[in-house]
Amino acid sequence: MSENLKSKVITQGVQRSPNRAMLRAVGFEDADFNKAIVGVANAYSTITPCNMGINELAQRAQTAIKTAGAMPQVFGTITISDGISMGTEGMKYSLVSREVIADSIETVCTGQSMDGVLAIGGCDKNMPGAMLAMARMNIPAIFVYGGTIKPGHYDGKDLTVVSSFEAVGQYSAGKIDDNELLAVERGACPGAGSCGGMFTANTMSSAFEAMGMSLPYSSTMAAEDAEKADSTEKSAVVLVEAIRKQILPRQIITRKSIENAISIIMAVGGSTNAVLHFLAIARAAGVELTIDDFETIRGRVPVICDLKPSGRYVATDLHKAGGIPQVMKMLLVHGLLHGDCLTISGQTVAEVLADIPAEPRTDQDVIRPWNNPMYAQGHLAILKGNLATEGSVAKITGVKKPVITGPARVFESEESCLEAILAKKIQAGDVIVIRYEGPKGGPGMREMLAPTSAIIGAGLGDSVGLITDGRFSGGTYGMVVGHVAPEAAVGGNIALVQEGDSITIDANNRLLQLNVSEAELASRRANWQLLPPRYTKGVLAKYAKLVASSSVGAVTDLDLFAN
Numbered sequence: 001m002s003e004n005l006k007s008k009v010i011t012q013g014v015q016r017s018p019n020r021a022m023l024r025a026v027g028f029e030d031a032d033f034n035k036a037i038v039g040v041a042n043a044y045s046t047i048t049p050c051n052m053g054i055n056e057l058a059q060r061a062q063t064a065i066k067t068a069g070a071m072p073q074v075f076g077t078i079t080i081s082d083g084i085s086m087g088t089e090g091m092k093y094s095l096v097s098r099e100v101i102a103d104s105i106e107t108v109c110t111g112q113s114m115d116g117v118l119a120i121g122g123c124d125k126n127m128p129g130a131m132l133a134m135a136r137m138n139i140p141a142i143f144v145y146g147g148t149i150k151p152g153h154y155d156g157k158d159l160t161v162v163s164s165f166e167a168v169g170q171y172s173a174g175k176i177d178d179n180e181l182l183a184v185e186r187g188a189c190p191g192a193g194s195c196g197g198m199f200t201a202n203t204m205s206s207a208f209e210a211m212g213m214s215l216p217y218s219s220t221m222a223a224e225d226a227e228k229a230d231s232t233e234k235s236a237v238v239l240v241e242a243i244r245k246q247i248l249p250r251q252i253i254t255r256k257s258i259e260n261a262i263s264i265i266m267a268v269g270g271s272t273n274a275v276l277h278f279l280a281i282a283r284a285a286g287v288e289l290t291i292d293d294f295e296t297i298r299g300r301v302p303v304i305c306d307l308k309p310s311g312r313y314v315a316t317d318l319h320k321a322g323g324i325p326q327v328m329k330m331l332l333v334h335g336l337l338h339g340d341c342l343t344i345s346g347q348t349v350a351e352v353l354a355d356i357p358a359e360p361r362t363d364q365d366v367i368r369p370w371n372n373p374m375y376a377q378g379h380l381a382i383l384k385g386n387l388a389t390e391g392s393v394a395k396i397t398g399v400k401k402p403v404i405t406g407p408a409r410v411f412e413s414e415e416s417c418l419e420a421i422l423a424k425k426i427q428a429g430d431v432i433v434i435r436y437e438g439p440k441g442g443p444g445m446r447e448m449l450a451p452t453s454a455i456i457g458a459g460l461g462d463s464v465g466l467i468t469d470g471r472f473s474g475g476t477y478g479m480v481v482g483h484v485a486p487e488a489a490v491g492g493n494i495a496l497v498q499e500g501d502s503i504t505i506d507a508n509n510r511l512l513q514l515n516v517s518e519a520e521l522a523s524r525r526a527n528w529q530l531l532p533p534r535y536t537k538g539v540l541a542k543y544a545k546l547v548a549s550s551s552v553g554a555v556t557d558l559d560l561f562a563n
Helices: 003-011 014-025 030-034 054-067 089-111 126-137 161-172 178-187 200-211 226-245 255-268 273-285 291-298 315-320 323-333 414-422 449-457 518-527 538-546
Strands: 037-042 071-076 116-121 141-145 152-154 157-159 380-385 388-395 403-411 431-434 465-468 480-485 502-506 511-514
Touching: 014 030, 037 054, 037 089, 037 226, 054 071, 054 116, 054 226, 089 116, 089 126, 089 273, 089 538, 116 126, 116 226, 126 141, 126 200, 126 273, 141 200, 141 226, 152 178, 161 178, 161 414, 161 449, 200 255, 200 273, 200 323, 255 273, 255 291, 255 323, 273 291, 273 380, 291 380, 291 388, 315 323, 380 502, 388 511, 403 414, 414 431, 414 449, 431 449, 431 502, 449 465, 465 502
Parallel strands: 037 071, 037 116, 116 141, 380 511, 403 431, 431 465, 465 480
Antiparallel strands: 152 157, 380 388, 388 480, 403 502, 502 511
């Protein structure tokens, strides 16, 4: 019996009948007061296709928890659709929602003395938000992914939501007409589920499975398939058993298991956002992790999956090819995975993977053989230099020329940059700089999917560089560098770049450099002024006041009481 449960039995006994009376009103009977209370954090909403199928999963989880001998209590948490808010002021709330989700789950579970929690989420921030709460609370917990969307189709090609953004760039470049643009829009998202490529949602779900906080195969299931509901039911049963055995998140979320998660992110070609989120998760779990650790792991783990955005296939294809367990087994066999890590089922990683073959099936080419990877090293490179002394993140898969030196084209916002791209004012060889979009400066660190997709759609993906203190969508690829830290709003050197300055992006040497003398930079800094905050009230103002650098995960509880 857990300490929470022991406390509940004492305080909700006959002597404390008012507590029991309220629980009776929500369905408790006499025998239920000695059972574990399990929270079901339900991120259902009709805001986004990512989350619209989740309520049925929550109901399935409730039934399974009760059948397994515990008492479920369902509560809601929020979501923001990145895909819908992309390119608008609303996108500033996306990363903020990670903290709101984490805070809401922690508040309810701790406020109601719950003995465990099953969190169900779909859109990008649902996953890291839930995991932050789990790591903070350290009560038995499991994450259930709402599932991926099935691919859309047009003209014999698989479509994802990113296809719509790229189609806008193609349309502006005169490569497609109105009818084709509309056809792509209509076909890109055919039903329920999170964005279908190895974008942020599928990246984080895959990483959580690798870390041991979700069940095997659950991270790549389609939202609309029956196996997703079956897996949710099994997750609920496993959680109730974990409560009995007191298997706690901080026993699972360790340095080794986070390394496993990062290795999987590299192997599948996952999203740059994973860097930001795992820095935050590690901190919440009390695990030492720095941005440089991602570069270390990148150097030893190859990309072995051919997945969108830069590859050919989507998450449902990966699932059919063997899913994350197949990728994990290949890494394990080659000494790149810690097999002794504990999982939520009580098994070790090696035990979970015992019956998985060492090499992928030959009747598929989503997962490449070990001796024929997509790339010999991982795709998320950590770049440093005088433009990013704390670091920045580049996604270098699909890039033909990982080195570019060119004139800076400076923009103070995402909107002004997109306008210039669509007006054909960006030329091959340019290095775009989008600043004041960082955690504090935005605030909220918007994703630059609209500009990057427009660049790809215009055919400039291999010839134009882009750097920003904002983020990128998991659907972004090309010569792009995000998370530049320190950000412009706190006086990072990105704030000092002037139109026409020479900038070098060198992924091979992990360099992000402004080719301007130190004397000139010092002169510019003397004239630089801190901009007033864009928001002075409400959630964005609070976020801007509290948020830390992207180089430490853009957390909002870093050294709150430091002098």
